[in-house]
Amino acid sequence: MKKITxxxxxxxNSGKTSIFNxxxxxxxxxxxxxxxxxxxxxxxxxxxxxxxxFVDLPxxxxxxxxxxxxxxxxxxxxxxRPDVVVDVIDSSNIERNLYLATQLIEMNVPLVLAFNMxxxxxxxxxxxxIDQLSRxxxxxxxxxxxxxxxxxxxxxxxxxxxxxxxxxxxxHIVHYGDEIEEEIAKVGLLIAEKEPKLAxxxxxxxxxxxxxxxxSDIAERVESRDVLDAAExxxxxxxxxxxxxxxxxIADRRYGFISGACQETIKSTVESRHSASDxxxxxxxxxxxxxxxxxxxxxxxxxxxxxxGQYPMGWLEWFFEWAGxxxxxxxxxxxxxxxxxxxxxxxxxxxxGVIVFLPNILLLFAAIAxxxxxxxxxxxxxxxxxxxxxxxxxxKSFIPMLIGFGCSIPxxxxxxxxxxxxxxxxxxxxxxxxxxxxxxxxxxxxxxxFFADKVLLRTGIFxxxxxxxxxxxIYLIGIVLAVVCAKVLRLTLFKGETTPFVMELPxxxxxxxxxxxxxxxxxxxxxxxxxxxxxLGIAIILWVAMSYPKPPAESLRGLNAEQRQQAALKYxxxxxxGSAMEPAIKPLGFDWKIGTALVGAMAAKEVFVSQLGxxxxxxxxxxxxHSLRRQLQDNYSALxxxxxMLFCLISAPCVATIVMTKQETNSWAWAAFxxxxxxxxxxxxxxxxxxxxSLITG
Amino acid sequence: MGxxxxxxxxxxxxxxxxxxxxxxxxxxxNSRLAxxxxxxxxxxxxxxxxxxxxxVVTVKESKVMLGRGMAHKIMVV
Numbered sequence: 001m002k003k004i005t006x007x008x009x010x011x012x013n014s015g016k017t018s019i020f021n022x023x024x025x026x027x028x029x030x031x032x033x034x035x036x037x038x039x040x041x042x043x044x045x046x047x048x049x050x051x052x053x054f055v056d057l058p059x060x061x062x063x064x065x066x067x068x069x070x071x072x073x074x075x076x077x078x079x080x081r082p083d084v085v086v087d088v089i090d091s092s093n094i095e096r097n098l099y100l101a102t103q104l105i106e107m108n109v110p111l112v113l114a115f116n117m118x119x120x121x122x123x124x125x126x127x128x129x130i131d132q133l134s135r136x137x138x139x140x141x142x143x144x145x146x147x148x149x150x151x152x153x154x155x156x157x158x159x160x161x162x163x164x165x166x167x168x169x170x171x172h173i174v175h176y177g178d179e180i181e182e183e184i185a186k187v188g189l190l191i192a193e194k195e196p197k198l199a200x201x202x203x204x205x206x207x208x209x210x211x212x213x214x215x216s217d218i219a220e221r222v223e224s225r226d227v228l229d230a231a232e233x234x235x236x237x238x239x240x241x242x243x244x245x246x247x248x249x250i251a252d253r254r255y256g257f258i259s260g261a262c263q264e265t266i267k268s269t270v271e272s273r274h275s276a277s278d279x280x281x282x283x284x285x286x287x288x289x290x291x292x293x294x295x296x297x298x299x300x301x302x303x304x305x306x307x308x309g310q311y312p313m314g315w316l317e318w319f320f321e322w323a324g325x326x327x328x329x330x331x332x333x334x335x336x337x338x339x340x341x342x343x344x345x346x347x348x349x350x351x352x353g354v355i356v357f358l359p360n361i362l363l364l365f366a367a368i369a370x371x372x373x374x375x376x377x378x379x380x381x382x383x384x385x386x387x388x389x390x391x392x393x394x395x396k397s398f399i400p401m402l403i404g405f406g407c408s409i410p411x412x413x414x415x416x417x418x419x420x421x422x423x424x425x426x427x428x429x430x431x432x433x434x435x436x437x438x439x440x441x442x443x444x445x446x447x448x449x450f451f452a453d454k455v456l457l458r459t460g461i462f463x464x465x466x467x468x469x470x471x472x473x474i475y476l477i478g479i480v481l482a483v484v485c486a487k488v489l490r491l492t493l494f495k496g497e498t499t500p501f502v503m504e505l506p507x508x509x510x511x512x513x514x515x516x517x518x519x520x521x522x523x524x525x526x527x528x529x530x531x532x533x534x535x536l537g538i539a540i541i542l543w544v545a546m547s548y549p550k551p552p553a554e555s556l557r558g559l560n561a562e563q564r565q566q567a568a569l570k571y572x573x574x575x576x577x578g579s580a581m582e583p584a585i586k587p588l589g590f591d592w593k594i595g596t597a598l599v600g601a602m603a604a605k606e607v608f609v610s611q612l613g614x615x616x617x618x619x620x621x622x623x624x625x626h627s628l629r630r631q632l633q634d635n636y637s638a639l640x641x642x643x644x645m646l647f648c649l650i651s652a653p654c655v656a657t658i659v660m661t662k663q664e665t666n667s668w669a670w671a672a673f674x675x676x677x678x679x680x681x682x683x684x685x686x687x688x689x690x691x692x693x694s695l696i697t698g
Numbered sequence: 699m700g701x702x703x704x705x706x707x708x709x710x711x712x713x714x715x716x717x718x719x720x721x722x723x724x725x726x727x728n729s730r731l732a733x734x735x736x737x738x739x740x741x742x743x744x745x746x747x748x749x750x751x752x753x754v755v756t757v758k759e760s761k762v763m764l765g766r767g768m769a770h771k772i773m774v775v
Contacts, residue, residue, distance in 0.1 A: 062733030066726045093759035096735040214725075245725060251732035255740075278745075281761075287748050382763050385752055389765075501752065501765030502730060 005053045006159055007076060009104060010088030011097050012059035013375075013506035015116040018146030019088050020056045021518050023155070030522055032666055038072045039416070047156040050163075055082065061096070063103045065217035068421065075217075077109055078202055084159050085109045091121035091128070091143075092507075094266060098258045099251075101137065105173045108203045111139040112158045114151070118143040120507075125269035133265040138173060147512045172205060174257040176250060179241055183234035184208045187227065194224035212238065213247040277375075277507040285379050294383045297376070298402055301367040305360050306406040306437065312359035320352030341547060350539035353604060354532040357409045357656070361527050362520045364403055364410040368417060369519040371399075373511035377417065378503055385501060391483050392490030394423045401427065401482065404434030405475075408657040409531075412664050413523060422494040426486050428661055429674050432653035433482040435475050438605035442648050443471055445609050449629035450641035474645050481650065481681075531656070531663045538655045542603045545573040562617040569614050574599045588647065588683070589640040589690040598647070604654045639693045643686050651682035707742065708753065708769035715743045716774040723771045731772075734762055742774065 010016035020028075024043025033040045041056040057076055058069035065071050077085060087104055089097040094115075104111050115121070115128070134141045140158045144151030175181065187208035192199045198207060198221065210218040211231035222228055238246040284293050324344045331340045371377045381395030388395045400414040411431045418424040435443070447470050457464040551571035556564050569575045578596025585595050593615040601608035616631045632641065652675055653661075662671035710716055718740045721728050735757045736742075745761065746754035753769040755762055764772070 060733075062729065064729050064733070066729055096758045096760060099733060099735070244720070245728065247725065248721075248728055248732055248737070251729070252737045255735070255737050277761075281745075285746065285754075378763070382752055382754075385765075501763070502727075502734060502768065503763045504734065505754065505761040505763055507761075 001049055001051050003051050003053070004083040004159075004163055005055060005080070006084045006086055007055045007057050007080075007082040008086050008088060009057045009073060009077070009100065010059060010116075011061055011090065011093075011100060013504060014059070014088045014090040014097060015146045016056065016059055016088040018512070018515060019086075019114060019116060019144060019155075020054060021515055022144075022146050022149045022152055023052075023054055026518060026521060028518070028522065030526055033072050033076075036068055036072060036666075038068055045156070048160060050160060052156070052159065060100065062100060063107070064213070065215050069419065071217060074107075077104070077107060081109075083110065084112060084162050086112045086114055086155065086159065088114045088116050088144075088146075091115040091118045092124055092126065094126075095255070095258050095262055098137070098262070099254060101139070102174055102254045102258065105138065106206055106209065108206065110162045112155065112162060113137065113139050113141045114144045114155055115141055116144045116146050118151075119145045119148070127267045127269070129265040129267075133261060136261040136265070147509075147515065174254055176253045180212070180238060180246065180250065180253070183212055183238060187211060187231050187234055190224075190227050190230050191222075194227050195222060198222065209250070211235075213250060214245075280508050281379070281505070284376070285382060290379075290383045294380055297371075297380075298399070301364070301371070301399070302402060302406060304367050305364040305403060305410065309359040309363045313356055316356050316359070317352065320348055320355075324348045324352075342543075345547070346540045346543040350536045350543065353539055353656075354528070354535050357407065358524055358527065360407055361410045361413060362524050364414060365520050365523040366516055368399070368414060369516040370511050372417065373509065373515055375506045375508045378505045381503060382505065389501070391486045393427060393486055394418055394420065397423060397427045400431060401434060404431040404436060407436050407438070408432050408434070408653060409527075409660050412657065412660040413527065415664060422490070422496055425665060425670065426489045426494050428664060428670075429489060429677075430482040430485045432657055432674070432678060433478045433485065433650065435478045435649055436605065438654070439648055441606040442608050443474055443645055445612075445625065445629065446632070446641045446645050447471060449632045450636075450638040470642075474649060477646070478649050485681075531659050534659045534662075535656045538659065539603055542574075542600075542655070545577075546600060548572055562614075565614050566617040569596065569611070575615075587691065588686045589636070589643050589694075590647075591635075593635075594644060598651070601648065602652060602655055604656065605648060608648060637697070639690060639697060642693075643690045646689060647682050647686045649682075650678055650685060652679045702775045704773050704775050706770045707744070707755070707764075707772040707774050708747075708766060710742075710744045710747070710774060712744050712747050715741055717741055719773045719775055721772050723768070727768070727771075735760070736762070736772070 008016055008020055010019075020041065020043060023045045027045075028041055028043040031040050031042070032038065038058055043054045043056070045052045045054060055076065057073040060067070060070045060073050063070055063074040063077075065074075076082070085104055087101045089101065101111070101113060113134075115130075121128075128141075130141050130143075140162065142151055142155045142158050144155055176184065184205060185208075188204040191204045191207050195207075207218065207222070208231070211222065211227070212234050214235055219228060219231075235246050238249070242249045283289055327348065328340060328344050331337050368377075371380065377396065380399065383395065384398045385395035388397055396417050397415075399417065400411045403414050404411040408431050411434070412428050415424045415427050415431075418427060447467050451466045451470050453465050453467045455463055455465055456469060546569065549571065551567050556567055559567060570579070575596050577599050578594075579592040581595040581599070582590075582592040585591075585598075590598075593612070596615055597608045597611035600611035612632075613628050616628055618628045618631060636644075652658075658671050658675055661674050662668050665671065704719055707716070718736060718738055720738065721731055721736065723731075731737075740757060742755045742757055744753070744755050746752075747769075753764045753766060755764065
């Protein structure tokens, strides 16, 4: 078995992912390129006596040093030296797609061109003289239809042939005109003389070309001052001749070469191109209809993720309850065993707490895959851009933020639809400010406890009631804070020009079930493997902190079950931390009981409610909600009630969210920043509200 | 016929087809636009120009959406 590595390159929307899926099926591994948050997908495929590792490079239009994706793709090709590069090309959009191909050819890599979606090209009346085009481009061409799994064997065969037959290379494919060629030759000679190692590794012509294009990443690799000076002089000279950046002139010439090659080899019989897509676009990006259609689709995404998701979630919860009860049944009734408690409350509770998010994540990613594969995602960005741009975010940021109202975990994973790191990180940081479903349980406990449901305003169509208004207000506060924070982050930590908004609107396509399934499977597995294990670990640590140390047996004598629970919690680490916090949270109107519940709520926000139930010794909160509310009324003012909601909304996200942020930003530092910054903000805002509120209410 | 005057893409009406002359922008943006096919002499057809929203043009065989600010920087005839 011979092992080889093949890199898949291609434009966004060229169907590269479908080719990758066709080649590797579900045998894929998703990770990150070292040091950056660009996703790296690898997959295995056997062909003859070859074991081929396919690496799916980020989709790019070019291989310059202007974006991380392009840099990552290029550095993989020049530094990892894959045995073959397959460039996936959208056959119905040849000219633009060949731009990347010319750059790969110039990099002197063994190249195979996959003319993908050749069925669509055929429908559009395009016919190719493949042999001639292949001669002009000096690379074999294979027709493929990725989403119908056509052309797989031919592609693998072409890869094998390239590996076995030592082909002569033709980096000198585009002639850039005498002026530029002269400079390339001049700088190239100097490189061969001064930087012989680099010249062998990357090729002197390519290096010279990149230096003349003033490519900063390549310039950093060159040590010889002479070479850099010569390249700079050449660039300056060319700039004065063309009165334009040499880089742009070079791009021009590449397109010139491509259109020459295409004119000779491609025949088009049909004139109309995007007809079906144009018709759909006329409706969904319509000035008046666009936004309502978008909102409707977003509602469906949310509905699918959470409303449909609640059924499998319910089954999972039921299953874990059953498993817990079954294991608890192994011990005699009424016995207190540390191992039983660890297994039932710690391990099973923890695993259940991890798995319970899985249906949401799978369903959300099914919806995202549908939106992306069909081509609608780009339109969604188009429609939301005007609004989102004002707060310095991308149109697509809207989707993860919306999902945040259900749960931050899938929402943070969902930020993967954003290519730009600044946009993505800003979105991740503010997602916890969207009131998630778990916080709703807190609001539902507090609001009825402190706010009588009076009718504030009654009109013919609607009535405004106090409780609904309160709930609406707390959600709104979260949204406003998210907008403000996003804006502030974009002006400070994630400063930098809002990425110039250029985006392709790909033609609409029918998504395939296979690609959606693979997408779901990946995300689900990634969540369980990467985040799930850490979340589980922390959940067990928190369980220990809530259960230990145990109070001495004699202090529990004469207490009923609820009082015993209360005493145990107060005696535990969490209870002690809660009590120790009291001086710090007193100015917010909170006492140690609320403090203890807040610490417990780190595990998951809804735990706040059950913890409060325990410290007030009311037993099962579901049955005792009424008595817990009465306890709250007796002990706190409505202002404190409001402050509890405010603090729970803004403060420390739950551990699962923190772990997810770490996972998606690839750094504990960002996770810590999110945790500390949100908690500090919660403290300051709640403090201000409570202090000012106390002054007003006396 | 006399040469038509150079104007920014943002002035072009929906349905009109124009030729790109130059992009008055920084190098990064220029290079990105070039990679997407927006180089001199490329024909662009304006599909959508709904003020103040983004701008949609066809470039070669694809539809590309541009921010309005960018459409001001792209000079066409």
